[in-house]
Amino acid sequence: MSSSPLRIVSLIPSATEIVARLHLTEHLVGCSHECDYPPAIANRPVCTAPKFNPVGTSGEIHDRVTQLLQSALAVYRVNTDLLAQLQPTHILTQAQCEVCAVSLADVQQAVATLVTGQPRVISLQPRVLADVWADIHRVAVALSTPDYNVEPVAVATIAQLKARVDACVHQTQAIVKRPTVACIEWTEPLMAAGNWVPELVELAGGQCLFGTIGEHSPWLEPEAIIAADPDVIVVMPCGFDLPRTTQEASLLLQRPDWKGLKAVRNGRIYATDGNHYFNRPGPRLVDSLEILVEILHPDCITPRYQGIGWLALEF
Numbered sequence: 001m002s003s004s005p006l007r008i009v010s011l012i013p014s015a016t017e018i019v020a021r022l023h024l025t026e027h028l029v030g031c032s033h034e035c036d037y038p039p040a041i042a043n044r045p046v047c048t049a050p051k052f053n054p055v056g057t058s059g060e061i062h063d064r065v066t067q068l069l070q071s072a073l074a075v076y077r078v079n080t081d082l083l084a085q086l087q088p089t090h091i092l093t094q095a096q097c098e099v100c101a102v103s104l105a106d107v108q109q110a111v112a113t114l115v116t117g118q119p120r121v122i123s124l125q126p127r128v129l130a131d132v133w134a135d136i137h138r139v140a141v142a143l144s145t146p147d148y149n150v151e152p153v154a155v156a157t158i159a160q161l162k163a164r165v166d167a168c169v170h171q172t173q174a175i176v177k178r179p180t181v182a183c184i185e186w187t188e189p190l191m192a193a194g195n196w197v198p199e200l201v202e203l204a205g206g207q208c209l210f211g212t213i214g215e216h217s218p219w220l221e222p223e224a225i226i227a228a229d230p231d232v233i234v235v236m237p238c239g240f241d242l243p244r245t246t247q248e249a250s251l252l253l254q255r256p257d258w259k260g261l262k263a264v265r266n267g268r269i270y271a272t273d274g275n276h277y278f279n280r281p282g283p284r285l286v287d288s289l290e291i292l293v294e295i296l297h298p299d300c301i302t303p304r305y306q307g308i309g310w311l312a313l314e315f
Contacts (some may be wrong), residue, residue: 006043006145007089011048011078011107014043014282015124018139021283022150027143030086033170034239037276037284044085047079058188058237058248070298078110088119090143104313126281127195129165129213133158136283157283164286165203168293179231179296182263183272185313186237187248190220193236196285197278204292204301206232226257232296233263234310236274241305241312246271249313272297274308 009030010016016035019028025040032048035041056064081092091111095104102122111121126132140154178184181201183193192210194217201208209228210220225233235249249271252258263269272278277288291309293301 005089007087008092008143009047009083009086009088009090009119010035010092012094012124013037014096014126014280015122015137015139017280017282017284018136019092019143021136022143022153023272024143024150029088030082045082047082047086047136048076049079050076054081058186060257065157067146076106078106078147078250080110080113083092083110084114084261087117089117091119091121092139095123110140110273124281128199129196129285132196132281133161134281140284148307161283163284165167165289168289168301169203172297175205175300177207179208179268180228181232181234181296182209182225182228182230182275183211183219183278183281184220184233184235184249184252187235188253190222190225191217192220193217193278196281197236200278200285200292204296206292206296211217222255222257226261227263229266231266232260232273233261233269234292234295236272238279239275241275242271242273242309244260246313253313267312267314269313271313272311273308277309 006025006027007029008019008027010028011032013032013035016028016031017037019025020038020041028041028044030047031041031044033046033050036302090200091107093104093107107121111119119141122139123136124136136158137151137154140150144150183197183201185191185193194211194215198208198211198213209230210224211218235245235252237245237248240248250267253269255266258264271289277284279292287305287309290301291305294303295310
């Protein structure tokens, strides 16, 4: 564990990945139960846990989380005893979604119980790619010390990420017919992907049918999918890896009213690792964009993520 004056606890996976990109992993003394990347952070003390059983169907998980929220209870708990032991100088959290990770209010309440030390709380709330770039820079400024200024690292990282975005746009800009795309963030009940995902779809050379750039993910009636009849359906449930998403997406295909969908007839339904890519508003959203280009326009880009970040469903 780091003996440096800089002691970071990250309570959201995207922030943990930002810390790693800033070359500050050695100063990360604690993380959330969901932080699993990069592999170098695997041995960090885990400071959070869900208050619900995360095992079960999408519908069962939805019902458990809804019950907690309706009871005005937090969805996750923060281990305040462990926080006190770790003595962080900085805590990274989020104010984006109380369902996805520990909320800002939960963290503030936990920090208020600390007898010694008052760590600086940095809350992230990205909605579009530009917000992610701003978060990387803001975290770098907050974590810089007189001995080690990581702001130049942030500037270089952002430039590299933007260059990859520009490369994707360049690869797809000549495409005249852009496929219509339905991105599914939850399967039972159905939810379309919002915030940065519609932006990624547009940058990847597609037309996003549901969800609005920069706005929260909307619930979706099954009839809306049928009426829109998308060219492509991409399934990216929040918190699910590729095998679990493949299972959830396969259940969707069993719906009799989906048999006639264009995407089903043409074999253009895809499962993705939403947990590691699309659901994490950090540096790997650019990987998510590249995944979408591979899915939507396979002739435009050499596939690197197939079988790791996405799979075409067979039916």
